[in-house]
Amino acid sequence: MSDLFEDDLRRIQVLIPLPLAGPYDYLADAGSDLVLGSIVEVPLGNRRTTGVVWNVEVPEAPESGQVDRSRLKPVIRRLPVPALPEPVIRLVDWVASYTLSAQGAVLRMAISVPDAFEPAKPVIAYTALPGGADAVEALGLRITPARRRVLDLLEDGPPRTAREIADETGTGTSVVKGLADGGGLVSVALPADAPFPEPDPDRLRETPLSEEQAEAAGILTEAVRAESFSTMLLDGETGAGKTEVYFEAVAEALRHGKQVLVLLPEIALSAEWLNRFEARFGVRPAEWHSDLKPRRRRHTWRAVAEGKAKVLVGARSALFLPFPDLGLIVVDEEHESAYKQEEGVVYHGRDMAVVRANLTPCPVVLVSATPALESMRNAEQGRYRHLRLTARHGAATLPSVELVDLRRHQPERGRWLARPLLDAMTGALEAGEQSLVFLNRRGYAPLTLCRACGHRLECPSCSAWLVEHRLLGKLQCHHCGYSARLPKACPACGEEDSFIASGPGVERMAEEVAALFPEARFQIVSSDTLNGPAAAAEFVRSVRDGEVDIILGTQIVAKGYHFPKLTVVGVVDADLGLAGGDLRAAERTYQLLHQVAGRAGRAEHPGRVLLQTHQPENPVLRALADWDRDGFLAEEAAARERQGMPPFGRLAGLIVSAADPNLADMVASRIGRAAPDFDGVAVLGPAPAPLALLRGRHRRRLLVKTRRDINIQAVLRDWLGRIDIPSSVRLTVDIDPYSFL
Incomplete structure (x- = not known):
């Protein structure tokens, strides 16, 4: 390797959004503008992929088994998008360590919209020539009835895309493009996406806050002004006006130029919430959920990264969006089990929201009428500040x-x-x-059985009954999505028209x-x-x-x-x-x-x-x-304390799954035999999971229970690291499990 090569290139580490053990080493120009969090394009095998710069100062240490520089490939380019903020990088590392997940698998949630890494191409729109139809005819273009409708539409109106013009005039886009190609229309480059409107923090509230609400709002706004980490549990009866209270904290963050993230557990909850937000702030916030169209998702991700989306309401995955200037996180309905992600990287959105706020740092507000026992315990021990609203707002009383x-x-x-x-x-x-x-x-009946022989219709891929959905005209599995028509005859006894719905x-x-x-x-x-x-x-x-x-x-x-x-x-x-x-x-x-x-x-x-x-x-x-x-x-x-159960103890679930039930049994038994044996750690199982067959895979479950003071992740790393698990077997680790299926 030449001296020029040694002088001009430096070793960096890039994390790739794949379930890999850690970042890979690459070479980059010594004078390049790469920084921690830069999103880059790199070679991986015989293809190109996207990654994030995870370390810009990697010392040469060949004695540690480090890959020799001569075998490293250079970074292809830095993508034209803001670098991931340092709190997001630290969150990825923290979540990976806590959940025993691969760093790259967690990173994939943070850079889930690759289309956003390049600036959006301008939208081409068209407007009329000065002089209108006469100017077009002067160019020697024939004015057909379809072209006349296009010119009449654009004569006094704003620029429109070819599709908009075609839709409004009942023509095809070819008519529009033909006119434009002949010089009969003027093309205009418009911004690809309209900017998100700015919420007005000083917009007048529809109803004044009660004395109790105002006191809680004052504490929240003071925490926002402090721009430091704190966790507050806003606990109030249903109808007590909790949303209006934390809206005051949102307003204070906006006054300080900060971004705000509000988490909701269910997409369907957002309609009511969005109406209330618009009434308070005059505009709707950005949204983040699985129903977003790809173009909107790209626009939202980039607007967040550029600090242009000031308030975003979203599902748990919004935690991993690249907010550069986050000033407040709100977790509404914090007790909801929907915040727990059960597949892929298994994590709890509420708990990771507290971590994200700590890493930023900024305040986080947990909101509920029925707080989780874990949150109440943290409030009792002084880890969270407990704000209580005891009365319903206005004239309403409890039913x-x-x-x-x-x-x-x-x-x-x-x-x-x-x-x-x-x-x-x-x-x-x-x-x-x-x-x-x-x-x-959901549906019409949770169980369909044959009145002749008692046969129950079950999912072929899961150990679950098929639920009849009469409005949709089908039987459906609520675990894997399998659906089928109600059979004419019972598959067990052959009796026709013998099925009856059981239960409502x-x-x-x-x-x-x-x-x-x-x-x-x-x-x-x-x-x-x-x-x-x-x-x-x-x-x-x-x-x-x-x-x-x-x-x-x-x-x-x-x-x-x-x-x-x-x-x-x-x-x-x-x-x-x-x-x-x-x-x-x-x-x-x-x-x-x-x-x-x-x-x-x-x-x-x-x-x-x-x-x-x-x-x-x-x-x-x-x-x-x-x-x-x-x-x-x-x-x-x-009762939980007597049993040493959370929040007074720690739990982790281990699920072994395989297409072959014998292989699942063998690996689960191997894990069970290698279980640690020391004070404060108990391992239950292995045993068939309550949902023993899911999506065609046979599942075996172990439950690990430890004292609160034991590092359960360290126990699991040491234990599971010594076990060889075949590639056809999947082992899922669930720290702090919420589902026991």
């Missing part, structure tokens, strides 16, 4: 909650609504008010409501019908405008919605979710039912909640009836 004992009030045969709930719904209809019937089961889903409840209240207007609301922000917005409008009398919904309607005329909430099966060995079953059931109960009586009309149950003595339901959230949390915490 009454009644337990309807189904042992005494049995519904009619073949039906599921008990008489007390029917009477309450009848009263709401007569008063011109609205009701919500809540059942957390929301579609079946709709049949019952239609039969009992034929004059009522109802709407089914589930993830099957509310499959994006646009559908959610239309649902909100129809309820607000009084076009719906009865809502039949799953958990998607349990939070985030404010319907002033909704006064009756009926829960068909309040016991659903209480059974089973899930660590968080009681907590999740309480949170869900508390949230759905909170939909009633949010304005001047008092609300009434009826929970249909076979076990009214259950502590969870008793706590709901008494609105005794703190009492429930205290009992739940005491």
Whole structure:
């Protein structure tokens, strides 16, 4: 290698967004403008790929096994996009270490939009020549009727694209381009994307804050002004005005020129939230979720990276967006299990939001009417500042909650609504008010079986029953997405037309409501019908405008919605979710039912909640009836502490999966036999996972339980690092598991 080569090139490290062990060494010009976080194009094998500069000062250390310089390839080029901010790089490293994931797999979430790495090409639009049709004819171009319509449209209007002109004039784009090629139109280069509008932090609020709200808002805005890390738990009853409180912190961050990230657990929740944001700040924020079109996704990613998107509301993946000047993070409905990503890199969005704020540094606000036990524990120990809103905003009061004992009030045969709930719904209809019937089961029926032989229709790829979706005319697996038509004959016994639906889903409840209240207007609301922000917005409008009398919904309607005329909430099966060995079953059931109960009586009309149950003595339901959230949390915490379960201990789940069940058993047994054996660490399993077959792969589960003071990641690294796992077997590590399927 020549002296010139040695002098002009330096060794750097580039992390590539693939599940690789770490960054690779490359060479770069010594005088290049590459910095930590620069997004670059590099060779990888016989192809080109994108990566991020992870280290710009790599010492030569051949004795450490470092690849010799002569074998290194040079960086091809730096891409024309801002470098990833240092907090994002540190977040990638932190998440990879905490979750035992490959750094490159985590990086892939941060640079998920490669189209954004190049500036957007200008959009070509067209306008008329001075002189209009006469000038065109002077060029010797023939004026056809189609061309005449194009010229008339552009005579006084703004420049338009060929597609816009064609759509508005009923012509083809070839007519437009033919005119332009002949010189009959003037081409204009327009910016590819309109800039995101700036929210107005000083826009007048529609309603003043209460004294309690103002005090909490003052604490939040002071934290924003401090521009340092802090975590605050904003805890208030449903309808207490928590959103308006943290909007004040958003406004303060905007006044200081900072960016704001607001996380929501469900895309469908964003419609109501976006309306409230626009009412407060005059514009809509940027959005980030799976429903975005590719062009919008590219524009949003780049606008965030350039600091031009000031407020963004998004799903958990928005945590990895390259905010260069983040001043506030808000995690709304922080207790929601939807913040946990269960596939790929397994992480909890709420917890990583706290890490992201710490690395920035900036304040983070966790918001909920039913905070997670972990968050409450952190507040009690002083790690989080606890802000409590105790009253509903304005004239609204908490609804009454009644337990309807189904042992005494049995519904009619073949039906599921008990008489007390029917009477309450009848009263709401007569008063011109609205009701919500809540059942957390999608589709028509959770189980379809043969009345002749008892055969149950199951998914061929999962150990799960197929759910009938009668509106869609199919059976569907809610785990892998498999769907099929209802067979004419039973595959087990051959009997024709023998299948019957067992148990109710929301579609079946709709049949019952239609039969009992034929004059009522109802709407089914589930993830099957509310499959994006646009559908959610239309649902909100129809309820607000009084076009719906009865809502039949799953958990998607349990939070985030404010319907002033909704006064009756009926829960068909309040016991659903209480059974089973899930660590968080009681907590999740309480949170869900508390949230759905909170939909009633949010304005001047008092609300009434009826929970249909076979076990009214259950502590969870008793706590709901008494609105005794703190009492429930205290009992739940005491039970967890006795068992050494989170937040008083640590858990990790290990899932071994393979297409061959014998191979899955063999590897799981190998892992189990090598398990560590020392004080404070217990390993349960291996055993078949509750969902033992998923997407055609057989699953075996181990659960690792440790004391709080033990570094569970270090235990797992040492243990699993000694085990040879075949490439056809997948091992998933879930630190702090939320799902036990």
